[in-house]
Amino acid sequence: MMDLLEKMNWRYATKRMTGEKLPPEKVERIVESIRLTASGFGLQPYNVLVIEDEELKRRILPVANNQPQIVESSHLLIFAAWDGITENKIENHIQLVANTRNIPAESLQGFKNSMLGWLKSHTHESSFNWAARQTYIALGTGIVAAAVEDVDATPMEGFNAAGLDELLGLKEKGLRSTSILALGYRDADKDHLVNAPKVRKSKEDFVIRDSSLATV
Amino acid sequence: MMDLLEKMNWRYATKRMTGEKLPPEKVERIVESIRLTASGFGLQPYNVLVIEDEELKRRILPVANNQPQIVESSHLLIFAAWDGITENKIENHIQLVANTRNIPAESLQGFKNSMLGWLKSHTHESSFNWAARQTYIALGTGIVAAAVEDVDATPMEGFNAAGLDELLGLKEKGLRSTSILALGYRDADKDHLVNAPKVRKSKEDFVIRDSSLATV
Numbered sequence: 001m002m003d004l005l006e007k008m009n010w011r012y013a014t015k016r017m018t019g020e021k022l023p024p025e026k027v028e029r030i031v032e033s034i035r036l037t038a039s040g041f042g043l044q045p046y047n048v049l050v051i052e053d054e055e056l057k058r059r060i061l062p063v064a065n066n067q068p069q070i071v072e073s074s075h076l077l078i079f080a081a082w083d084g085i086t087e088n089k090i091e092n093h094i095q096l097v098a099n100t101r102n103i104p105a106e107s108l109q110g111f112k113n114s115m116l117g118w119l120k121s122h123t124h125e126s127s128f129n130w131a132a133r134q135t136y137i138a139l140g141t142g143i144v145a146a147a148v149e150d151v152d153a154t155p156m157e158g159f160n161a162a163g164l165d166e167l168l169g170l171k172e173k174g175l176r177s178t179s180i181l182a183l184g185y186r187d188a189d190k191d192h193l194v195n196a197p198k199v200r201k202s203k204e205d206f207v208i209r210d211s212s213l214a215t216v
Numbered sequence: 217m218m219d220l221l222e223k224m225n226w227r228y229a230t231k232r233m234t235g236e237k238l239p240p241e242k243v244e245r246i247v248e249s250i251r252l253t254a255s256g257f258g259l260q261p262y263n264v265l266v267i268e269d270e271e272l273k274r275r276i277l278p279v280a281n282n283q284p285q286i287v288e289s290s291h292l293l294i295f296a297a298w299d300g301i302t303e304n305k306i307e308n309h310i311q312l313v314a315n316t317r318n319i320p321a322e323s324l325q326g327f328k329n330s331m332l333g334w335l336k337s338h339t340h341e342s343s344f345n346w347a348a349r350q351t352y353i354a355l356g357t358g359i360v361a362a363a364v365e366d367v368d369a370t371p372m373e374g375f376n377a378a379g380l381d382e383l384l385g386l387k388e389k390g391l392r393s394t395s396i397l398a399l400g401y402r403d404a405d406k407d408h409l410v411n412a413p414k415v416r417k418s419k420e421d422f423v424i425r426d427s428s429l430a431t432v
Contacts, residue, residue, distance in 0.1 A: 004364045005245060008252040029221060035422050036224040036414070038359050038371045044417050051426045080424075100415045129345065133352045133394075137371070140356025143254050148220045155254045155353070168429055178349075198252070199316045201260050206251050208296075210267045213384055 004148070011147040012198060013154045016191040017072035017184035026149045027052075027075050027183065033145035034077075034138045041115055043093050045085060045131035046138065047175060049078035049168065063163035064180065069154045073182035078164070079138055080175035081131035084124040090115045128176065135178045142181045156180040223363040228414060230368040232407040233288035233400035237268075242365045243291050243399065249361035250293075250354045257331055259309050261301060261347035262354065263391060265294035265384065279379035280396065285370045289398035294380070295354055296391035297347035300340040306331045344392065351394045358397045372396040 027050065034048055051057060052075045061070045070076065082089065094112050098105040119127065139155055146153035157179055164170070164177045188194045200206070243266065250264055267273060268291045277286045286292065298305065310328050314321040335343065355371055362369035373395055380386070380393045404410045416422070 004249055004361055005252070008249050011252075011254075013254055013258075031423055032419070033220055033224050033360070035416055035419060036221070036227075037356060038227075038229055040371075040373050042229075042415050044422065047422060047424050049424045049426070049429075053426045056426050056429070096417065097415045100413050133349055136349045136352030137356035137359070140253060140353035141360055143353070144249070144357055144360040145220055155256075157256050173424075197316050199258050199313045200251055201312065203248070203251060206260065206263060207247055208263050208265045208389075210265070210269045210272055213265075213272070 004144070007147040007150075008144070009198065010150075011143070011153065012193065012196075014069065014152040014182075014184070014186045014191060015154070015193055016187040017069050017074075017152065017154075017182070018187045019072050020074065020185045022074040022151060022183060026151055030142055030145045030149060030151065030183065031077070034142050037137055037141040039134045039137060040130065041093070041111075041118075042097070043085075043089075043115075044134070045082040045089070046135045046178075047080050047173075048138065049076075049080060051076040051078060059167060060164065063167060064156065064159035067156060067158065069156070069182040069184070070180075072187065073154075073184040075183045077142060077181040077183065078168070078177055079135040079179045079181070080165075080170055080173075080177045081128060081135050083128055083171070083174050083176045085119055085122070085127040085131065087116065087119065090119065132176075132178045139179050139181060146181070146183055151183055152186045154182040156182060220360070220364070223366075224360070225414065226366075227359070227363040227369065228409065229370045230285065230398075230400070230402045230407060231370070231409055232403040233285050233290075233368060233370075233398070234403045235288050236290065236401045238290040238367060238399060242367055246358055246361045246365060246367065246399065247293070250358050253353055253357040255350045255353060256346065257309070257327075257334075258313070259301075259305075259331075260350075261298040261305070262351045262394075263296050263389075264354065265292075265296060267292040267294060275383060276380065279383060280372065280375035283372060283374065285372070285398040285400070286396075288403065289370075289400040291399045293358060293397040293399065294384070294393055295351040295395045295397070296381075296386055296389075296393045297344060297351050299344055299387070299390050299392050301335055301338070301343040301347065303332065303335065306335065348392075348394045355395050355397060362397070362399055367399055368402045370398040372398060
């Protein structure tokens with residue numbers, strides 16, 4: 001098997017990057033891994049923004065607490081969830097499934113009903129929160145995909161989401177930003193954490209085995 | 217590089233599994249990848265439950281809408297987020313960082329203050345929702361790690377979380393379940409989706425390039 005664990009041990013949330021540009025094909029493979037990952041109902045209720053423009057990164061910097069990776073990265077991936085799920089979006093998804101699999105949309109009525117039933121049990125805000133969680137599946141996928149490509153990556157939540165949405169015109173697109181993944185190369189001279197041991201709970205503290213559950 | 221895209225194209229949310237058991241080392245590598253993934257503040261505000269007991273899986277089945285993968289899987293990974301973040305949990309994390317890096321806890325006062333400031337801006341429920349999002353990073357990581365191991369995996373949200381928490385005694389552990397990842401092997405004869413084309417939005421619909429943003 002691929003040595004994924006080696007890659008996962010190598011990666012860390014890089015604090016300082018060199019500004020060196022990634023080969024475009026690496027960016028595209030990371031984005032493609034994200035596009036192929038799972039989401040509830042397969043709905044992919046979000047978009048991924050790919051930001052490489054230096055001037056735009058400079059404008060993003062203050063709404064992201066001036067974290068240096070914003071401008072020292074090669075690319076920023078911004079995950080932006082649908083600002084609420086609608087019947088229309090579900091209908092579009094049914095059409096996509098039907099077209100992709102070359103089957104009549106009518107044959108998907110059961111699937112459609114289950115989505116519509118799910119929608120009825122949600123408010124606008126709770127359906128946004130669900131979509132936001134799906135973006136974290138994408139973020140987790142992007143983190144691994146970057147590591148596989150030997151690309152450093154910093155997942156970021158510490159930004160003013162409303163400010164970023166305003167800057168990028170996301171509201172008009174029906175989107176709200178949820179996280180940023182800065183992609184680039186670690187600056188080993190400047191990043192004081194570059195050689196710091198990875199901090200993780202021990203396997204014993206992290207994993208609960210069914211053999212230890214009182215209910216078994 | 218590893219051919220991650222090939223693995224991502226191979227994977228799908230498997231509907232029917234054979235019941236065949238995974239080699240334990242594969243389960244452990246998938247869990248270890250999850251343990252090594254990123255989380256906000258590095259806090260890992262969740263546990264991963266590893267369920268392989270057949271009787272327990274049968275008892276989980278009805279609270280998971282009788283989805284057959286529950287009992288046809290080899291193992292279930294259940295992601296369970298902390299039911300709220302507390303100062304005590306932050307203090308424990310500071311101690312873990314200090315111990316792992318062999319530095320005095322006092323040197324981490326700035327980091328601790330930023331976490332405490334964050335905590336003040338959250339209610340109990342909103343801090344749970346943040347922890348729940350972190351479990352989706354873990355879920356996304358587990359989905360990729362399973363694919364790398366040539367293991368089929370089905371991410372599941374369609375279950376009665378309160379019922380599952382009750383069954384597993386999670387409330388007493390200060391946890392609330394957020395998702396399940398069923399691990400096993402696809403049953404190609406029974407799964408009508410085994411050869412269905414993967415449904416994904418086109419790259420053009422999924423990705424927004426900064427060159428297309430009006431603000432640039």
